[in-house]
Structure formats: structure tokens, C-alpha cells
Amino acid sequence: MSEQINDFDQVFRDRLSEQTAAPPPGVWDNIQSTRSFGHIVANKISTNWGMFGTLLMLLLAGGSAVFLFGEEEKTNTSFQTSTIELLNQFSNTAVVHEVESLQQQIEIKKIGLHENINQDRAITSVNQGRTLNFSDKPKKIEPVFLPSAELIASIEQSAFVRPQLKDKRLSAYIETLEGWSEAKPKWFVRYEHMDNVSKKGVYKRDIEQNPIKVELEEYDYVMPRIERKTFRERSSILLSFTPQSVTKMMNAKYNLSSSYLKMREKTEKTRMAYTFGALLHYEMKNHKFLETGINFTQIYEQMHYEGEKRFSNQYDFIEIPILFGYGDRNSKWGWEVKAGLGIQVYNAYKGYILKRLDEFGAEPEPQSQYRMGSHNSGIQIITSKHKLSNKQARHEVLDLEDEEENPFKSSGIVNMHLATGLVYYHSITTSFVITPSYKRSLNSITKGDALFNEKLQSVGISFGARMKF
Amino acid sequence: MDEKKLIQACINEERSAQKMLYDMYSPKMYYVCLRYARHELEAQDMLQDGFVKVFDKIASFKNNGSFEGWIRRIVVNTSLNHCRKRSFKQEQIGIEDYQDKVVDSKAISQLGEKELLALIQKLPDGYKMVFNLYVIEGYSHKEIGDMLSVTESTSRSQLAKARKWMQNVLEKQKINSHV
Numbered sequence: 001m002s003e004q005i006n007d008f009d010q011v012f013r014d015r016l017s018e019q020t021a022a023p024p025p026g027v028w029d030n031i032q033s034t035r036s037f038g039h040i041v042a043n044k045i046s047t048n049w050g051m052f053g054t055l056l057m058l059l060l061a062g063g064s065a066v067f068l069f070g071e072e073e074k075t076n077t078s079f080q081t082s083t084i085e086l087l088n089q090f091s092n093t094a095v096v097h098e099v100e101s102l103q104q105q106i107e108i109k110k111i112g113l114h115e116n117i118n119q120d121r122a123i124t125s126v127n128q129g130r131t132l133n134f135s136d137k138p139k140k141i142e143p144v145f146l147p148s149a150e151l152i153a154s155i156e157q158s159a160f161v162r163p164q165l166k167d168k169r170l171s172a173y174i175e176t177l178e179g180w181s182e183a184k185p186k187w188f189v190r191y192e193h194m195d196n197v198s199k200k201g202v203y204k205r206d207i208e209q210n211p212i213k214v215e216l217e218e219y220d221y222v223m224p225r226i227e228r229k230t231f232r233e234r235s236s237i238l239l240s241f242t243p244q245s246v247t248k249m250m251n252a253k254y255n256l257s258s259s260y261l262k263m264r265e266k267t268e269k270t271r272m273a274y275t276f277g278a279l280l281h282y283e284m285k286n287h288k289f290l291e292t293g294i295n296f297t298q299i300y301e302q303m304h305y306e307g308e309k310r311f312s313n314q315y316d317f318i319e320i321p322i323l324f325g326y327g328d329r330n331s332k333w334g335w336e337v338k339a340g341l342g343i344q345v346y347n348a349y350k351g352y353i354l355k356r357l358d359e360f361g362a363e364p365e366p367q368s369q370y371r372m373g374s375h376n377s378g379i380q381i382i383t384s385k386h387k388l389s390n391k392q393a394r395h396e397v398l399d400l401e402d403e404e405e406n407p408f409k410s411s412g413i414v415n416m417h418l419a420t421g422l423v424y425y426h427s428i429t430t431s432f433v434i435t436p437s438y439k440r441s442l443n444s445i446t447k448g449d450a451l452f453n454e455k456l457q458s459v460g461i462s463f464g465a466r467m468k469f
Numbered sequence: 470m471d472e473k474k475l476i477q478a479c480i481n482e483e484r485s486a487q488k489m490l491y492d493m494y495s496p497k498m499y500y501v502c503l504r505y506a507r508h509e510l511e512a513q514d515m516l517q518d519g520f521v522k523v524f525d526k527i528a529s530f531k532n533n534g535s536f537e538g539w540i541r542r543i544v545v546n547t548s549l550n551h552c553r554k555r556s557f558k559q560e561q562i563g564i565e566d567y568q569d570k571v572v573d574s575k576a577i578s579q580l581g582e583k584e585l586l587a588l589i590q591k592l593p594d595g596y597k598m599v600f601n602l603y604v605i606e607g608y609s610h611k612e613i614g615d616m617l618s619v620t621e622s623t624s625r626s627q628l629a630k631a632r633k634w635m636q637n638v639l640e641k642q643k644i645n646s647h648v
Contacts, residue, residue, distance in 0.1 A: 008632060027499075032484070034521050
């Protein structure tokens with residue numbers, strides 16, 4: 001049997017293993033068309049993914065470096081180019097004259113340094129106009145260099161220290177200037193550029209030919225003010241939705257039995273609570289920000305008593321929060337923490353709460369008058385109708401829509417907010433925020449004459465979108 | 470052009486070298502595909518996909534083995550993938566009913582290459598793959614089990630059933646020719 005099998009197999013092996021057949025010419029054409037340029041490139045990448053991955057990482061790192069630091073380099077270049085152009089036009093350009101004048105003053109009159117400065121200050125005080133006095137050619141110098149906001153931001157990251165200037169004379173001079181301790185990083189950039197120009201010794205001939213007298217006023221040129229961001233540039237609108245879990249904190253006042261509050265706590269269950277927010281997000285300096293606007297909160301709850309639902313309530317709050325925050329970002333992702341207060345300016349209530357126990361029998365009412373006749377106890381909780389179950393006696397509850405019976409305030413509740421979250425910067429104009437948040441009322445939501453205090457606290461997660469306009 | 474230079478030229482994406490390599494090996498590989506395919510069009514698809522992979526992966530060929538063997542493995546694997554895409558299970562239905570008959574190698578030996586090839590092509594996919602791999606390519610049942618993600622015993626039983634299936638077909642043909 002096995003021999004027969006071997007023979008059987010051998011027939012196939014001998015006859016077919018080395019057989020050939022010419023494929024139709026179309027196959028080669030199809031192979032060529034399949035292996036297009038894109039296919040070959042994709043194949044090379046997938047084959048050498050390690051190398052391409054490394055290359056991509058290097059490119060990304062390089063690109064990021066150029067993005068982060070290139071601006072500074074570009075600015076430096078533009079400064080130098082602009083300076084050279086300016087120097088070619090005017091031999092008494094501010095920077096050169098400053099340097100030259102400083103050299104003259106400090107080298108020739110080592111001892112007279114302070115005298116010169118005092119003299120300069122005196123001149124400045126007299127000369128209230130902001131023109132510059134360069135010997136016989138007074139000119140108003142336009143700023144030629146403004147460090148970019150990114151550069152300033154990067155410098156702000158570093159320690160707030162004076163730059164180490166190579167030119168000791170320049171260093172000595174600026175040391176004497178007033179307000180150095182309050183100097184801003186942009187000034188450091190200025191002086192470093194001055195330092196570079198001075199060290200290179202360029203345009204020395206021009207400087208020698210046109211000696212000038214430096215005045216403090218000139219430093220307005222080298223210390224230009226950076227234009228502040230406009231309100232619009234700093235502002236964005238934050239739209240948020242915050243589902244949350246609400247807890248009530250109740251305390252009895254006067255001689256109210258605590259068992260009443262315990263019963264309320266036990267029977268009133270929050271079914272759903274959420275907040276819609278429309279806030280103005282305003283960026284301040286040093287990664288700080290302010291948020292304010294309107295929060296609209298809705299809380300739905302129902303009361304189950306003796307195993308059945310007796311009534312459902314709805315609370316609507318409108319709040320104006322003012323939050324102060326701090327955040328930072330790294331490329332596309334950032335984080336933020338914020339805290340603040342909110343004032344509830346409008347509160348509306350629908351539904352009922354239980355009366356205190358000892359009031360139940362105080363005002364016995366005929367059942368037919370106060371019980372809901374044929375109300376379906378299975379009413380949906382999220383509804384504009386907040387009615388009593390047919391088993392719930394009317395005189396045992398307080399109607400929240402009745403101003404006299406309602407123990408809760410219609411406004412004036414102050415809430416504390418705490419939140420921390422992640423920000424995804426989707427584009428220049430849009431970012432998305434996910435923020436776990438905590439809120440609690442600092443004062444009671446009940447009226448002054450109510451027999452108990454009640455505060456609300458909530459924990460939720462806010463999903464928001466921030467858009468610049 | 471020697472083999473190494475040809476390979477290097479193919480790595481450099483020189484079309485003329487690729488064509489030369491294709492012309493050199495495609496007839497053998499096409500026949501391999503024909504054994505796994507049900508018809509010529511399918512074999513052409515297998516060959517095309519196989520050679521696209523050969524050119525894509527040629528840079529990974531190490532010169533420590535047979536280049537033809539390397540190409541053949543790629544073409545066989547590509548053909549197996551094609552077979553797997555077909556309804557593998559459906560085509561086994563009814564196979565179990567074949568009676569256990571003694572394998573008649575004499576009847577087989579009287580067939581020409583075309584008939585043998587046609588016989589293999591008619592095999593259900595599951596049998597065809599195992600039969601080709603074991604009988605013609607020379608893989609062991611363990612290797613076949615690894616390649617097809619089946620156990621060794623499954624491979625063995627598939628092979629036995631393939632033989633019986635062919636035997637049965639030959640028997641039927643014999644009866645028909647007598648009638």
C-alpha cells in the first residue's frame with residue numbers, strides 16, 4: 001500500500017515539479033503597472049521603516065527646533081541686516097553711536113562716567129520731546145527690531161538675570177541705568193545685540209568720523225516696547241457641557257428634627273444634572289487666564305417614598321462665574337488649573353419637597369382636595385410636568401413653585417469652583433478642553449427663615465471647545 | 470549578467486533587469502501557480518502578485534541560499550494566500566463520502582502532464598494545497614501544518630483524502646470511457 005502511495009506521488013513529482021509554462025505577456029505589463037512610483041516608495045518605507053522612522057523623528061525634531069528657535073535666529077538676522085542698512089544710510093545710527101559714544105565716554109573719561117550719565121539725564125529731563133540729539137543731526141529713530149513674542153516668551157522661561165555682555169564698557173554703562181532691576185527680557189536682547197555689534201568693530205570708521213553724544217533717550221531705541229496683544233487676540237469663547245453628580249448637604253436649624261432631613265436625603269435622588277457654559281476665556285501674562293460668562297445648570301431629581309415614586313423636581317440655575325487659572329502647553333497638548341467663585345443670579349424650582357414631620361398633622365386637609373386624582377405615577381422624570389403621585393398627600397409636601405412655600409432662594413447663592421484639565425490645541429483658533437471639575441455652594445441655598453440649611457456640591461467632567469473670534 | 474549583479478540591478482529598480490529576471494523564472498513559477506489555481510486566469514493573478522512581492526522584497530534576499538528557491542517560496546506562499554481567500558470549507562463538503570480505495574499508481578502513470586495538472590487543479594482547495602506542498606514541493610507535514618495553520622495530522626488526512634479523491638475521479642473517468 002505504502003509503495004503504491006509512493007509510486008503515486010512519484011508520478012506527480014517527476015512529471016510536474018520541473019514543468020514550465022509561458023505566462024501570457026499581459027502579466028508582465030500588470031506587474032509593471034502595479035509597481036508604480038508610489039508603490040515603490042511605499043514599499044521602501046515599509047521595508048526600511050526603522051531608518052525612515054528615525055529620519056522622520058530627526059526631521060520632526062529639527063523642524064520643531066527651527067520652529068521654536070528659528071524665529072529668534074531670524075529676528076537676529078533681521079536686526080543685523082536692518083542695522084547694517086540703517087548704518088549705511090545714516091552714519092549716526094543709534095546703536096553705533098551709542099556704542100561709540102560709550103567707548104569714548106568710558107575709555108577716555110573713566111572717572112567721568114557718572115558725570116556723563118548725570119549730564120545725559122539732565123539733558124533728557126529738559127528734552128521732553130522724544131527726538132534724539134546726535135551732534136548736529138537730530139533724528140527720530142524708528143525701531144528697526146522687535147523681538148518676536150515667541151522669543152520673549154522663551155526668554156521669560158529662563159531666569160530673569162542680566163546678560164553677560166562681552167563688552168565690559170557697555171556692561172558697565174548699562175549697569176548705571178535706572179530701573180535695571182525692573183528690566184524686561186526684551187531689554188536683554190537689545191543689549192546683547194548692541195554687544196555683538198560693538199565687538200565686531202564694524203563701522204568703526206563711520207563712528208570715528210561722526211562722534212556723537214549718547215543720551216539716555218536713545219535707549220528708547222534699543223528698548224522698544226513690544227506691542228501688547230489686543231483684547232481680541234487674547235480672548236476666546238469657551239463652550240462647555242458638564243454632566244455631573246450632585247450631593248446635598250443639609251443641616252437643621254432651630255428645633256427642627258434631623259430625622260426630617262435624613263428622610264429627605266434618603267428619598268430624594270438626583271437623576272441627572274448638567275451644566276451648559278458659555279464663557280469668555282481671556283489670556284493674561286505668564287500663562288494665567290481669566291474665565292467668565294454664564295453657566296446654566298439643570299438638576300433633575302425624584303423622590304421615592306415607600307417603594308414608589310411620589311414626585312419629581314427640577315432645579316434651574318443661572319450663574320455668573322469668575323475663574324482665575326494657570327495653564328501651560330507643550331506643542332498640541334496643554335494643561336490648566338482654575339479656581340474661582342460663581343454667583344447664582346437666577347434660580348427656578350419645580351416640584352415638591354417633603355414638609356417637616358411635625359407639620360404633617362398640623363394642617364389636616366381633606367384628601368380629595370390635595371391628592372392628585374388619577375395621576376400616573378410612572379411619569380417620566382425629565383418633563384415639564386412635576387406632579388405628585390396619587391399616593392402622596394398634598395399637605396405633606398411643599399410646592400416649590402409656590403413662593404410662600406418654597407424654602408429656597410431665588411438668587412444670591414455663591415459657589416466655589418475648582419477644576420483642572422487637559423487642553424488639546426487643534427488649531428490656532430480652536431482647542432478642546434476636558435476638565436474634571438468640583439463645585440460647591442458656600443452659602444445655603446435656602447431662605448433665611450427656612451428651618452434648615454442646604455448646600456449643593458457637584459463633581460463632573462466638563463467637555464469644552466475654545467474658539468478664538 | 471550574473472545572478473548577484475542581476476539582483477543588485479533589481480534592487481536599484483532597473484526595469485530591464487527586472488524584466489530579465491522575470492523572463493528567467495516566470496515560466497517555472499507560472500507552472501507552480503497553475504498547480505494551485507483552478508484556472509489560468511487565477512494562476513496569472515498568483516504569478517503577478519508573486520513577482521510584485523519578489524521585486525518588493527528582493528533587497529531582503531540573503532545570498533546564502535538558492536535564489537530560485539527563494540522566489541519559489543514567495544510564489545508558493547502567494548498562491549496559498551489566494552487559495553485561502555476562496556471558500557476553503559465549502560469545497561470539502563462531500564469529500565468524506567469517498568470510499569477508501571487502493572491507490573492505483575498505474576492509472577496515474579498513464580496520464581500525461583496536462584491531465585495530471587488538470588487533475589490537481591480540480592482538487593478542492595484544502596486538498597490541493599496539502600497535495601502540492603507535500604508531493605511536489607517536498608514540504609513535511611510539520612512544515613505544511615505551520616504554513617497552513619493546521620495540525621500535522623490534519624495535513625496527513627488531507628493528503629490521504631486528496632489521493633482518494635483523485636483515485637475516485639480516475640475511476641469515474643475509466644467507467645465513463647468504458648461506457
